[in-house]
Amino acid sequence: MKRIITVTVLNQSGVLNRVTGLLMKRQFNIESITVGHSEQPQISKMTFVVHVEDKQKLEQLLKQLQKQVDVLKVNDITEKQIVVRELALVKVLSPPTLRAEINSIVEPFRAATIDTGKNVVTFQVTGSPEKIDAFIDLLKPYGIKDLTRTGVTAFVRETQIVNSPQLSILH
Amino acid sequence: MKTSVEATEQVYEEPEMPEAPKQVNGADIFIQTLKKHKVEVVFGYPGGAVLPIYDALYKNPIRHILARHEQGAIHAAEGYARVSGKVGVVIATSGPGATNLVTGIADAMMDSIPLVVITGQVATTVIGTDAFQEADIIGITQPITKHNYQVKNVEDLPRIINEAFHIASTGRPGPVVVDIPKNMATSIFDTTIDIDQEVYLPGYQPTTKPNFLQIQKAAKAISTAKKPLILAGAGILFAQGSDQLVTFAEKYQIPVTNTLLGLGTIEGEHDLFLGMAGMHGTYTSNMAIQTCDLLINIGARFDDRLTGNLNLFAPNAKVIHIDIDPAEIGKNVPTEIPIVADAKEALEALLALDIPNVDTADWLASLNASKVEYPYHYKADAEKGLLAQQVLELVHEYTNGDAIVTTDVGQHQMWTAQYYKFNHPNNWVTSGGLGTMGFGFPAAIGAQLAKPDAQVISVVGDAGFQMTLQELSLLQEMRIPVKIIILNNRALGMVRQWQETFHEERYSQSLFMIQPDFVKLAEAYDIKGYKIETFEDAKVQLKEALASNEPVLIDCRVVQKECVYPMVTPGTGLHEMIGVKPE
Numbered sequence: 048m049k050r051i052i053t054v055t056v057l058n059q060s061g062v063l064n065r066v067t068g069l070l071m072k073r074q075f076n077i078e079s080i081t082v083g084h085s086e087q088p089q090i091s092k093m094t095f096v097v098h099v100e101d102k103q104k105l106e107q108l109l110k111q112l113q114k115q116v117d118v119l120k121v122n123d124i125t126e127k128q129i130v131v132r133e134l135a136l137v138k139v140l141s142p143p144t145l146r147a148e149i150n151s152i153v154e155p156f157r158a159a160t161i162d163t164g165k166n167v168v169t170f171q172v173t174g175s176p177e178k179i180d181a182f183i184d185l186l187k188p189y190g191i192k193d194l195t196r197t198g199v200t201a202f203v204r205e206t207q208i209v210n211s212p213q214l215s216i217l218h
Numbered sequence: 219m220k221t222s223v224e225a226t227e228q229v230y231e232e233p234e235m236p237e238a239p240k241q242v243n244g245a246d247i248f249i250q251t252l253k254k255h256k257v258e259v260v261f262g263y264p265g266g267a268v269l270p271i272y273d274a275l276y277k278n279p280i281r282h283i284l285a286r287h288e289q290g291a292i293h294a295a296e297g298y299a300r301v302s303g304k305v306g307v308v309i310a311t312s313g314p315g316a317t318n319l320v321t322g323i324a325d326a327m328m329d330s331i332p333l334v335v336i337t338g339q340v341a342t343t344v345i346g347t348d349a350f351q352e353a354d355i356i357g358i359t360q361p362i363t364k365h366n367y368q369v370k371n372v373e374d375l376p377r378i379i380n381e382a383f384h385i386a387s388t389g390r391p392g393p394v395v396v397d398i399p400k401n402m403a404t405s406i407f408d409t410t411i412d413i414d415q416e417v418y419l420p421g422y423q424p425t426t427k428p429n430f431l432q433i434q435k436a437a438k439a440i441s442t443a444k445k446p447l448i449l450a451g452a453g454i455l456f457a458q459g460s461d462q463l464v465t466f467a468e469k470y471q472i473p474v475t476n477t478l479l480g481l482g483t484i485e486g487e488h489d490l491f492l493g494m495a496g497m498h499g500t501y502t503s504n505m506a507i508q509t510c511d512l513l514i515n516i517g518a519r520f521d522d523r524l525t526g527n528l529n530l531f532a533p534n535a536k537v538i539h540i541d542i543d544p545a546e547i548g549k550n551v552p553t554e555i556p557i558v559a560d561a562k563e564a565l566e567a568l569l570a571l572d573i574p575n576v577d578t579a580d581w582l583a584s585l586n587a588s589k590v591e592y593p594y595h596y597k598a599d600a601e602k603g604l605l606a607q608q609v610l611e612l613v614h615e616y617t618n619g620d621a622i623v624t625t626d627v628g629q630h631q632m633w634t635a636q637y638y639k640f641n642h643p644n645n646w647v648t649s650g651g652l653g654t655m656g657f658g659f660p661a662a663i664g665a666q667l668a669k670p671d672a673q674v675i676s677v678v679g680d681a682g683f684q685m686t687l688q689e690l691s692l693l694q695e696m697r698i699p700v701k702i703i704i705l706n707n708r709a710l711g712m713v714r715q716w717q718e719t720f721h722e723e724r725y726s727q728s729l730f731m732i733q734p735d736f737v738k739l740a741e742a743y744d745i746k747g748y749k750i751e752t753f754e755d756a757k758v759q760l761k762e763a764l765a766s767n768e769p770v771l772i773d774c775r776v777v778q779k780e781c782v783y784p785m786v787t788p789g790t791g792l793h794e795m796i797g798v799k800p801e
Contacts, residue, residue: 068361107549115421
């Protein structure tokens with residue numbers, strides 16, 4: 048199963064290596080990983096998507112991460128209300144004859160054109176990984192020359208849906 | 219003339235000047251910090267990158283044991299740490315010095331032995347340039363250490379050493395590597411910096427106090443169990459909770475079995491003790507695990523050599539698992555009642571309760587009958603020669619179970635675990651998790667340094683001994699009375715046994731056609747050597763050798779074709795043991 052895990056770490060040298068090394072040692076498969084500073088100095092946040100076989104393996108993963116001295120907090124946020132975002136840069140063949148057509152396809156995705164050449168256009172698109180997958184699928188027939196994705200980063204929403212039925216208007 | 223000159227000669231006196239503040243460098247501060255941590259002995263080997271550290275050690279001495287190979291140094295430190303309960307300190311130089319420590323670091327990690335390992339490193343200015351004797355020891359040791367550090371500013375040095383000692387010795391103990399680049403050791407240290415700063419590690423807060431609700435749940439499970447069983451592991455030894463374990467077991471009359479590393483938590487001849495469990499444990503212990511309805515694991519990690527086939531393990535048992543490392547709980551065996559705590563504190567919390575209705579009389583009666591029915595067994599035959607088991611029974615008899623015993627890995631280790639019954643905790647030093655050949659002999663040296671008055675016996679195989687025998691120099695030098703017993707079967711015994719059992723007797727590369735004369739070898743190091751070939755000789759010579767105040771090497775020529783039994787073969791359950799009865 049696919050899980051989204053956020054890890055808050057002390058920004059020591061080698062901490063990324065520690066975390067990825069641990070995942071490798073325990074045979075976990077990382078699909079994507081993003082790292083950046085958090086709102087606090089000296090503290091960074093990592094978001095990674097991993098594939099785990101079952102609940103027991105997942106528990107192991109969380110506990111092993113928590114055991115690292117430089118790791119402050121580990122959260123599996125897969126089942127929470129979250130915002131998941133990824134950014135992709137897509138360079139696509141776009142001869143002038145087809146440009147209008149491509150632009151009309153791209154428009155609903157609210158992708159930005161960040162570079163234009165004679166026959167190619169580079170789009171920047173952000174959103175959930177599924178949205179980006181769809182975006183790429185649609186552009187594929189035109190010929191994608193280059194593609195890079197950042198991997199997901201995620202955030203827990205301020206309001207969480209409680210499992211029991213409630214009458215809040217917020218959701 | 220002469221006298222008048224002397225009379226007029228003026229004596230030049232140096233004017234009194236206020237003493238300039240003495241400059242100290244990183245290396246000096248490092249030694250000072252070690253002293254602050256009351257380090258009495260360090261094990262090491264000098265080299266280029268640690269010259270400043272050895273220079274500081276020369277000026278401000280701590281007892282240093284100069285091993286003949288870094289691996290010997292670190293295994294000695296492991297033995298020292300295991301027996302003393304203190305942190306073992308090792309120093310080696312960069313590059314090959316550091317990589318020679320890797321086996322020992324991994325060994326300490328697997329068996330939770332507290333070590334602070336100092337490695338030299340090339341200067342920070344050339345790190346990453348493939349400089350002479352450079353190795354990325356931080357990268358290399360990251361998966362096999364509890365934590366590791368590279369000192370990048372000399373001001374951080376005392377803090378890092380303080381943290382290293384704290385991390386190594388608290389929670390689940392383990393090895394911490396501190397890599398000190400040469401220019402950090404020579405940099406001038408600003409002495410206004412407090413070297414006693416308190417350790418602040420927000421990401422490292424081991425839980426030692428058990429959750430009371432969980433303790434109550436455990437108590438309830440114990441009160442409803444008909445066949446409870448305690449599996450006592452080395453976590454109890456690290457927590458110094460052996461007394462509490464025995465009190466608890468006696469109070470509720472719960473039988474106890476041990477992991478390999480847990481031997482000594484309860485007296486080997488205690489009525490409630492069933493013997494070691496696992497691959498070469500007693501049939502009674504293994505059947506107790508398979509039939510118990512409550513398995514109370516205290517400080518053990520359900521290693522595969524203990525559990526056999528996990529799918530068949532303890533099928534009827536509810537599992538309570540007390541461990542200071544939360545990641546061990548539920549790793550291999552699903553656990554109904556997890557308790558994250560120091561073993562001693564958890565036992566004390568359990569002892570504080572009065573658990574009603576614990577009646578194990580029938581359960582104990584059946585286990586006691588099993589103990590009588592299925593003891594360890596071997597068939598002595600004077601015609602065929604001396605057996606390792608006979609030697610070990612004699613060793614036990616002559617030392618009354620009071621000796622510190624160290625081993626490598628393999629047949630001799632299993633036989634020692636089976637036949638040496640320990641009276642005291644922390645007297646058993648063996649390489650369990652990593653299974654390191656060459657561990658036992660240097661570990662015995664460390665153990666003897668930790669307990670100079672104790673009898674220390676290193677039981678080793680002829681193959682493992684040859685991996686670290688260079689440390690005989692240490693015995694020659696220090697004259698410490700370590701007794702080396704080589705169970706010499708001219709083979710890699712356990713490899714040979716598996717080849718016999720699982721590879722149709724194809725003894726691929728496991729038999730030694732040529733061997734040194736171990737007695738002569740000992741004599742070359744000015745150590746008395748004995749060669750024992752018969753049981754009759756063993757009775758006389760072993761007694762004499764063990765009574766000596768000097769280091770001694772005893773080469774016991776034992777039967778090569780002997781196998782360790784009983785045995786849980788790979789892939790089978792604990793109840794499917796073979797060789798439980800003599801043929």
